[in-house]
Amino acid sequence: xxxxxxxLSIAATALFLTGGIALADxxxxxxxxxxxxxxxxxxxxxxxxxxxxxxxINTDGDNTLEADELQGMLDxxxxxxxxxxxxxxxxxxxxALVKEKFEAANxxxxxxxxxxxxxxxxxxxxLKLIYK
Ligand SMILES: [Ca+2]
Ligand SMILES: [Ca+2]
Ligand SMILES: [Ca+2]
Ligand SMILES: [Ca+2]
Numbered sequence: 001x002x003x004x005x006x007x008l009s010i011a012a013t014a015l016f017l018t019g020g021i022a023l024a025d026x027x028x029x030x031x032x033x034x035x036x037x038x039x040x041x042x043x044x045x046x047x048x049x050x051x052x053x054x055x056x057i058n059t060d061g062d063n064t065l066e067a068d069e070l071q072g073m074l075d076x077x078x079x080x081x082x083x084x085x086x087x088x089x090x091x092x093x094x095x096a097l098v099k100e101k102f103e104a105a106n107x108x109x110x111x112x113x114x115x116x117x118x119x120x121x122x123x124x125x126x127l128k129l130i131y132k
Contacts, residue, residue: 026115026124026127027115029118030118032049033046033048033130039114040112041112042112042113043099043111046098046102046113046130047099047130049130050094050129050130052132053129053132054091057070057132063091064086064090065094066088067079070089073129082094082097094129097129098130101122101125101129102126104126105120105122107122113126
């Protein structure tokens with residue numbers, strides 16, 4: 001029995017540690033994405049971040065993001081949904097996707113993503129697209 005309790009407490013500690021790391025990451029992301037320092041990310045700030053990510057991951061330097069450049073951010077399904085035409089995302093398609101994820105991550109519809117919203121699953125989805 002003591003062994004079980006010990007194992008549980010190790011698992012709980014591990015959970016606590018990973019949780020702590022995720023939070024530290026997202027507060028660093030908030031800092032980087034919030035140049036006006038009001039504690040929230042508005043859509044122009046998200047788009048500015050997205051533009052930087054877009055350029056950083058477009059490693060072949062053409063005008064579109066291909067599936068291999070989107071690895072870890074969008075799966076094939078996500079790419080399909082975001083791309084109406086040619087199996088790759090141009091900047092306008094990427095920005096439309098960012099806007100959609102922004103709205104999904106902003107359930108209180110106040111035009112901004114606060115830290116709590118950024119830490120939500122929808123916020124983490126958005127974060128992948130706007131911060132690297
Ligand atoms: Ca801000
Ligand atoms: Ca490309
Ligand atoms: Ca396209
Ligand atoms: Ca909000």
